[in-house]
Amino acid sequence: MLLLSEQQIRSIYTMKDAIHDIESAILDYTEGKILNPHRTVLDFPDQNASSLYMPSAMETAGKMAVKVVTIFPNNPSIGRKTTQGIIVLSDTKTGEHLACLNASYLTRLRTGAVSGIATKYLAKESASSVAVIGCGAMAEEQLQAVLEVRNIKTILLFNRTKERASNFAQKIKELDPAYTGSIIVMDDADQAITRAEIVICSTRSETPVFSGKALKKGTHINGVGSYLPHMQEIDEETLFRCSKIVVDTLEGVKDEAGDFIIPANKGIWDFSKIHGEIGELAAGKIKGRESDEEITFFKSVGIAYFDLAVAASAYEKAKSAGIGDTVDI
Secondary structure (H helix, E strand, O other): OEEEOHHHHHHHOOHHHHHHHHHHHHHHHHOOOOEOOOOEEEEEHHHOEEEEEEEEEEOOOOEEEEEEEEEOOOHHHHOOOOEEEEEEEEEOOOOOEEEEEEOHHHHHHHHHHHHHHHHHHHOOOOOOEEEEEOOOHHHHHHHHHHHHHOOOOEEEEEOOOHHHHHHHHHHHHHHOOOOOOEEEEOOOHHHHHHOOOEEEEOOOOOOOOOOHHHOOOOOEEEEOOOOOOOOOOOOHHHHHHOOEEEEOOHHHHHHHOHHHHHHHHHOOOOHHHOOEEHHHHHOOOOOOOOOOOOOEEEEOOOOHHHHHHHHHHHHHHHHHHOOOEEOOO
């Protein structure tokens, strides 16, 4: 079995790679070529924490995987990471366990990549400003993906703890050394929203993090933070104003996306308002942005085959490059 650390994966696998691999995988998924059973979530309310178990198989690639990821938000107080995970990659023909990969970075990378794909189809071609609401670890790859698919000249950062936004501003040069635009730390989320053409939300908030009234026409929003039924980072006003709402999977958001579940339970919104899934968008089965006036929203709660797609590709690149540590299990 090949063991691959985060550092080793970073050395060979990029956001551009991930966007390519995820887009290819979502087209396969749309054609029914990927097995993706529902994930299992174990909750630990005393810690406000959860552990997720996510299996999938892609016989066309000859690979299957199980990801185990834990999210313990109190960990930084004891010097440990909030999100920790592994992906066990296996062969669909022999059952051989091929690799164990660090999953924390790949999870953030694949989540960023699918948002990048959504941005490619739903954001204005001319979009040059992005607001990042929530400057935690997940926001890094979200921003990387947007920078990959749009020519961004202004980045607006907001975090409830302003120091974190300031620290994030310092990291942006590491994320994209070629970036030469402005980076502005904002005191108010709505003020950031009013200046943005693309909005990234990646928080664990249980209440909306900005007002939908602040959105200007033509804005595209990527929401990836609230992934449990009681979490809601996007308000109802935003949903009402959106002309197109696209999701990673209908099944996933119906079970886990509080942004939709909460207003649906109130009886003020329903899932029939969803335009379609990201795979349908990439395959051209549903339309993307049709005018510069539309407000669009992409919501992702994550799905296991995203992890399989990036893990399988990273594994092949590592083998070719002779990177990783081989162990007998």
